[in-house]
Amino acid sequence: MNDILQYKEYYASLSYSSTDDVFHGKVLAINDLISFEGSSVKELKIAFREAVDDYLTITH
Numbered sequence: 001m002n003d004i005l006q007y008k009e010y011y012a013s014l015s016y017s018s019t020d021d022v023f024h025g026k027v028l029a030i031n032d033l034i035s036f037e038g039s040s041v042k043e044l045k046i047a048f049r050e051a052v053d054d055y056l057t058i059t060h
Contacts (some may be wrong), residue, residue, distance in 0.1 A: 002029075005045065010052045012036075014044070028050065 005012045007023065014026040023044040027034040036051040038044035 005048050007049050008056075010055075012048050022026050027055070030055075 003014055004041045005014060010030070011028045013028055014025050015021060016023050022039055023041065024037045025044060025048055026034065026059050027048075032055070034051050034055055036044070036047035
């Protein structure tokens with residue numbers, strides 16, 4: 001798995017918590033804090049796309 005995801009014009013850093021058994025992500029290079037998580041890579045990617053889409057709905 002790459003350390004960075006891309007969706008539209010947005011990028012996110014990724015990490016994994018072995019304590020919680022959950023993947024975490026944070027959208028990069030914006031002034032707001034957008035984080036997301038998933039229990040699998042597939043869930044993480046979906047959560048990232050949903051977070052970006054929600055952000056765009058609010059800001060545009």
